Amino acid sequence: MTEAARQAAADLAELRACSSDGAARGQPVLDRLVALLDLERIEENIFRGVSPAPSPVRVFGGQVAGQALVAAGRTVPAERKVHSLHAYFIRPGDPSIPIVYEIDRIRDGRSFTTRRVTAVQRGKAIFALSASFHEPEPGVEHAEPMPPVPDPDTLPTRAEQLGTFADKLGDLAKLPRPIDIRYVTEPPWELRERGPSEARSQVWMRADGRLPDDELLHVCVLTYASDMTLLDSILVRHGAYWGLDNVLGASLDHALWFHRPFRADEWFLYDCVSPSASGARGLATGRFFAQDGTLIATVVQEGLLRILD
Known part of the structure; x- marks a missing residue:
């Protein structure tokens, strides 16, 4: 582990002790996410990443997906942009030890580049990703319109919306977050109080601070964020929520x-x-729209969801 990576992990340990409403919110937390995505290159096709410490019992899925995409992208010419990724979460990741990312350079064609990434801990694969890169070229163009929603600046922050529920969620509500989230639909912890609801979740998101002008980094931060709130659309259909029900x-x-x-x-x-x-198992689909209504990305995820007695 590099000294910079050790310092990033140590700084995150300090930040985890702070409230998400306090000094840890905003740019300092985002800077540490950028540090987590700045992988150490230990061989031509091998990278190493760390997790924030202390962490939950397993590595956050968005983190390992974002790091794997960073590893893939650093082996591809800058003019070729990632247009798709497909990934499987194989085993829970251990946040107490580094993750090694091994790259397989499957194809370098005239128009497309394909990479396969395997994330490894203790000699076993915990995550596998395939990503395809393409240099943009002229072609047909259309997109679905963004649904009508209120402006994000008119909505309360997640911490403000949590209110008294923060105490019920415990440490889950206190973790510093590098992503600013504003609920458009009623927050799932409030919907839960009324029982099953429409299987939908709408939130505004953005990195909670300013990011460097690195296109790959912006894509990897969105990949990180894409694992947040997505499965909520399944749980609200059944009147349940993380930390409040035995899910x-x-x-x-x-x-x-x-x-x-x-x-x-x-x-x-x-x-x-x-x-x-x-x-x-539950299936969820998501669409990302820029604030001007431009459709920027689409996501599909299947999740394991067990409601325990």
């Missing part, structure tokens, strides 16, 4: 398609719905 959940697979350029430190709408849940 065991985990991401199983994750797919993202990037349609147009964007900045992850500017507001984007995350419009999520769940078409189906069965066999202790």
